[in-house]
Amino acid sequence: MNARAALRLAAIAAAAFAAAVAAIGLWPGPDRPKTEEAVALVGGAFALVDQDGRRRTDAEFRGKHMLVFFGFTQCPDFCPTALYTITQALEKLGPKAERLAPIFVSVDPERDTPAQLKNYAQNFDKRIVMLTGSAAEIAAVARAYRVYYAKRPLEKPGEYTMDHSAYIYLLDGDGKYLTHFRHAVPAEELAKALERRL
Numbered sequence: 324m325n326a327r328a329a330l331r332l333a334a335i336a337a338a339a340f341a342a343a344v345a346a347i348g349l350w351p352g353p354d355r356p357k358t359e360e361a362v363a364l365v366g367g368a369f370a371l372v373d374q375d376g377r378r379r380t381d382a383e384f385r386g387k388h389m390l391v392f393f394g395f396t397q398c399p400d401f402c403p404t405a406l407y408t409i410t411q412a413l414e415k416l417g418p419k420a421e422r423l424a425p426i427f428v429s430v431d432p433e434r435d436t437p438a439q440l441k442n443y444a445q446n447f448d449k450r451i452v453m454l455t456g457s458a459a460e461i462a463a464v465a466r467a468y469r470v471y472y473a474k475r476p477l478e479k480p481g482e483y484t485m486d487h488s489a490y491i492y493l494l495d496g497d498g499k500y501l502t503h504f505r506h507a508v509p510a511e512e513l514a515k516a517l518e519r520r521l
């Protein structure tokens with residue numbers, strides 16, 4: 324295994340570990356009751372900028388279920404996988420997909436400008452709203468969704484990648500957390516789970 328591959332594996336392991344810790348800390352175990360309080364832990368208000376440079380807030384999505392995924396456009400694995408799966412699930416949902424607001428939030432606002440998001444969005448379903456913002460705005464929304472992310476320097480000076488937890492969150496029409504999916508959930512499974520709730 325070369326150094327680059329080892330680094331890549333270490334990054335994936337670190338992200339997976341952080342996600343697992345977050346999951347254990349956050350979601351009630353089988354013995355614990357699912358209280359309103361626990362459910363309310365994921366989600367919250369945001370005001371960000373989309374791929375067309377327009378200001379978008381969570382309030383405008385009330386009445387639609389929000390399917391929210393955090394990542395970055397230069398991600399080699401988790402993000403393209405999740406976004407392609409969401410794209411396929413939207414297709415499978417047919418007209419029911421209109422009740423859903425698929426949202427991608429960048430955890431790399433430094434490089435993910437609206438123009439960069441617009442370019443990236445061409446690879447996926449046109450309905451996916453891609454959001455970015457200032458470092459502080461992204462930190463706040465990531466905190467609200469209990470998303471872990473961190474810059475990881477690469478060997479080449481000045482270059483970096485992002486480690487991030489990679490769950491796809493589903494919130495209801497009131498912006499309340501319903502459930503989450505692994506980034507690698509099969510599209511068929513995701514579509515079926517969404518269909519039941521839409």
Ligand SMILES: [Cu+2]
Pocket residue numbers: 394395398399400401402403487489
């Ligand atoms: Cu990613």
